[in-house]
Amino acid sequence: MTWAYRSPGWLPGGNLQTIYAAKLATAQSLPDAAWQRERWPTPDGDFVDVDWVNRDLTGPRPLLVLFHGLEGSSSSHYSQSFAAQAKQRGWRMALPHFRGCSGEINLAPRAYHSGDFQEIDWMLQQCQQLHQGPLLAAGISLGGNALLRWAGEAGHAAHHMIQGAASVCAPLDLTASGQAMGQGFNRWVYTRMFLQTMKPRALEKLVQYPSLFDRDALLAAHTLYAFDNVFTAPLHGFKDTDDYWLRASAKPVLADIRVPALVLNARNDPFVPAWCLPRANEVSNCVTLWQPQTGGHVGFPAGPFPAHVDAMPCAVLDWLQTTLP
Known part of the structure; x- marks a missing residue:
């Protein structure tokens, strides 16, 4: 499965595609009531706030765990769009906020960082305990790097936690x-x-x-x-x-990933130079590389003016769905 993304002709360049998507494009936003917040105490005496969509649904449906990017949250445009797509599919979705990103300062003498695979592991363990069906994970930018770093560190053990992983515009180097x-x-x-x-x-x-x-x-x-x-x-x-x-950096461990993983990066991303993107011979057979020529950084606007940003989350979830049993 591939995604043949092309940016709108009226929106040229990675910077415009990045800024337009973040500031002006339309997303399938959710009303505030659609998010249900839960607080998890951490082993080091801190807390993590988790926002849920379809929290109360039961049955063997998938749970999507979304890890946000630098200074992101459940209010970010990509979070809103992923949540809307998950809701449409009848999936549950959890967005654990990295330390200090939920609107309230955290307690421990730490924050969050791009390679915190131990935190990813702990968050996924909590989700696994709370959910009986299959688990899928996606990470945006910083969150994508941390997720792939976890997948590489976990190796074959990742299969015991998730069915598939996807990163979007992760700064792998x-x-x-x-x-x-x-x-x-x-x-x-x-x-x-x-x-x-x-x-x-x-x-x-x-x-x-x-x-x-x-x-x-x-x-x-x-x-x-x-x-x-x-x-x-x-x-x-x-x-x-x-x-x-x-x-x-996650790039050095991409060859160690043993769970189906999608790595999506636009080649005109102003944050991630195209020359540093992974090549097929640098990743394991479990890794699928999508590297469209355009899209910007977590942009991928689509359609006539005013463009929307729902095409990318839809394509990513379509790919993740192929990893389900």
Whole structure:
């Protein structure tokens, strides 16, 4: 199965396709009441907030677990569209928020990061305990990298947890993506946007733990590299940004994946340079690569003006459905 995506002719270029999808395109949004929130206590005394769709449905129907991207949540345009697609199919869906992303600051002296496969494993275990039917997992951008990192680490054991996995626009080579985000338009637009929320959240952690990191160094950070050097890397056990980006990248473990996995990346994604995308000889036989020429970063707008962003989630769920027994 393949997906022959083509971007609308009136919306050229990866940046336009990225920004339009996130800010202007129509999605099958859900009313607030459609999400049901549940709080899970974590083993380290913290909590994770999980938003559900079709939470109360019973029977052997699939459960889709969606892992959001950097600074994402259940309000993100892709989350809304995946939820709508799952609801239409009669699937249950769970969106576990990474630490601090649910609208309430978390408690532990940590946040979240691109390679946190241990957190993915714990979240999937909770879902497995709460659901009797087949489990499917999808990850967007950062969440996709973390999910594939988990799948590679788990190897054959992943079969005991999920039927299939899908990543969308994951930065599989974090060094390549990090360098791209630190230059030109990416730095002045996307990086600035991310840091507008990342810095305040980090400063909230400093109120909880006054000696956690250097406040002045954080305020002086104007790139993701600098931010990760001060905050993300040391809080999560990495020596520095270079060590974090190297060890957290999923690309080196794609050959170790032993569960059906879809890896979708647009070749004009401004966050993920096309030259660093995996080739067929770098992944296991369980991995399917979709690399359309266009789509941007978690964009993939479709249709005449005004475009919608439902085509990609629909294609991804169609693929995941082929992994079901």
